[in-house]
Amino acid sequence: MSNFSKARTVRKPATISKHGIVAAQHRRAAEIGAEVLAAGGDALDAATAVSFAIGALEPWMSGPAGGGAMMVWRAGEARPYAVSYGMRAPRGLDPRDFPLSGEGVAGDLFPWKRVVGDRNLEGATAVAVPGVVDGIGIAHGRWGRMPWGDLVRPAAALAREGLSVDWYAGLIIASAARALARDPDAAALFLEDGIFPPVGAWTALTEIRLPFARMADTLEAIAANGPREMHDGDVARALAADVAAKGGSLRYEDLAGYRATIEEPLSFGAFEGRFHVTPTLTAGPTFADTFSRLEAGLEALGPEPSEGERLAAMATALSGAYADRLTRMGDHESPAAPGSTTHFSIVDRDGNMVAMTQTLLSAFGSKVVSPSTGLLLNNGIMWFDPEQGRPNSLQPGKRCLMNVCPVIGEIGDRRFAVGASGGRKILPAVAQLSHRLLALGEDIETAFHGPRIDVSGGTTIIADEALPGEVLQHLAASFQVRTAERLPFPYAFACPAGVMREGSVNSGASEPSSPWGDAVAATA
Template structure:
């Protein structure tokens, strides 16, 4: 490990408590979730509050106009559930509106053939039917204890007060400023004079904020009227009208007819325990494939040999995924996703991942609702006759991978953000906790590799020269530092329960991510 890497060693210790814990990509969202748990809420109640609040705190990652999936563990039933609410192509979408340009490969997350004017990447034409509110509403209707209004209201307050622009927020906005400037409503919300990215706080006394009054009103309406407001209320009508006027194919009927899918997870025996994951159009089946390949390779005595076997298993599983499931996302792209994990004092758990797809989604804001819109149409191959070809009403294939594992009385819920980097992170964390009996703190601080479809294994420099050399015997390896930016690895968050003690951890290098335990919490917003 070189001097730079040695100077960048960061620890973010796991927290523990007999009460509930929320681990997310933003500490304020974790605190809001813990306040719900402290008030007697279920893990699902906390998930509602975190889902909406984090959509305000890091709006470029997710929000009510996105999609996602969650894994739920119900301690009272002693069983897991999978809930999917991914984005779908509008029923009125016309594939003729996405002609191939003949100019090579699109430049965002997926190396599809390029579409004229990048209509599947940016702008209202890229907007798919969102599912986050329908999904979280379905979970709350089944298991929630606290009033919906009380869980959504804090997010409206956050939106009215405004997004706090520090160095990290300023960097993210700057990275998309050129594209945001194309949409007047996005430019007005995120840019100065409709052109320039805002400069973040330079001192502790500086607090630059970007308020979103329209989003605050929308969230207040959803809080008052329930999750159905996003599907068949005034918010749904206004959102569909805005997308139509900007040239998209999303209609009110698409929102009205959307339904989340609640059912049994994909459950497998793994490393002496069990792992439960989302089935079908997620990375869950690929995680199961990776574990089957890894177990077939047999146990390995050294860390270098274990990582080499993991790289082989992930590479093979991704090759199968690319050939059969239609997912051809570029391994270099970070994606725009957030993940949080929750455990309450009864042992109920939630692992939830939600996304807009690209950073800032379609780079379009709905002026009537203040919501940043997804670009889910980019999840489809614009070339017809392929496994994941664009088609009206079709569900999107996602890389999200929320998972729940259990072994010898210990249970954990994990997931991550980071596009195709999600699966390798979840696989390694779950392997460590199942096969190596690591606690949450050890698993989250252990150096990782990334194998997400390319021939090169990206490895954390902190592994050291001996392990890197052993890994390099069978793989082409590129060693990089584990930093918050650029994104070499995924950003996980997880919780664990052993006996009656809960634990929580967030990615150590995440600038905002943190796990918060149920005890005295003071928020400085």
């Protein structure tokens, strides 16, 4: 650890406004959402536009061929809703097509026993039934104000314009270039001559762009024909045919039979406030377990625990909650893996809120592109344990267990919507931010800049090296501790985004170390 890194401080001021705010992992997507709010759109309208736009701006993280979940707060009803649109295994999938190789564990997000040819990690055999478009569609159908097509078309324009390859995009693509080269359509879309990663421009006078023309056509079709185009229209037929041609089990019938759901959230009290989270097959139940343990642990310490005691109590709570999750729910994702996910949070002028997380699972998903649709495809089959007889074993038609954790919290006249990307690192980040905003009363800028720890199921706590020495010593008395800097790459911590409303004033923030993330206010 150098003296330079210890002295370096990155600040990203929060955005404060009486108008609506969008906080996202890409500023351009946040701007598009803010434009929707300024035009009189609901928070759900803005979420629709941001979801599609960010799939064109950082396609390795999410897109129409992924899955996810959202928490929605409706100010007029003073109540929350959960929307679930996670991926599912195709009904024609045969677990016998994923034989164990006997060669140790897989090399991606999950330490499952390795499958022959990594068929559950990469390639068309790893593609699960996507749900993002149907999830957005049912939410927009219930709460949206603006026409569907008007919200999707900005993303189509972005795709036609093409991805601008700066240093960060170039780095991300280079990190997956070897795998992308194995699929001719992915190689043609992301790599130069199908082999080399594009090199970002070194000066402002030059620019490299990767056009996504086929993706743009697909988004235009979804804009014109509605969300079910992705599931029972020509786009669905073309997507299913492409996956079948590449050897995957996804079929048109899987897409046509998919239905997202609007559910009652899991709501519970904590620290004199209240949380609302997604109820099933996400990190929502583990979030609730964490706060039950944390409240009991802090109560035992007395009224004014030190920062070291507080973080140790948080570490203990997260560790215990994860141990229970791994035993009962079967999520054995590697704590070292970041996942390929994006999160954005939105509040409109009326106080309606959306916390939305969407994902392809691994970075670049299955590393396969559907040539007819231009969409990068998920690798949701990797969420399942290929070994049979276990809590999360691979079975046809089964729903995937995700780590997404969108949260709505409220105490007094303060309400906030937060979430993050980062695989198993999501829950620790969201729990710590939620505790700061609800129990400690911090403003959103203070909470987002506060140093964090990561406790995501391994034996070692990752601690932000910005933490004071006495705090690190306190943690080290009970846990194995390794310090790390908060960097955009490689990932030691999750990448959160959140908004808050207190009285009639809104605020928003994104991860300070994220090179693209930002919170943008509507102009009216």
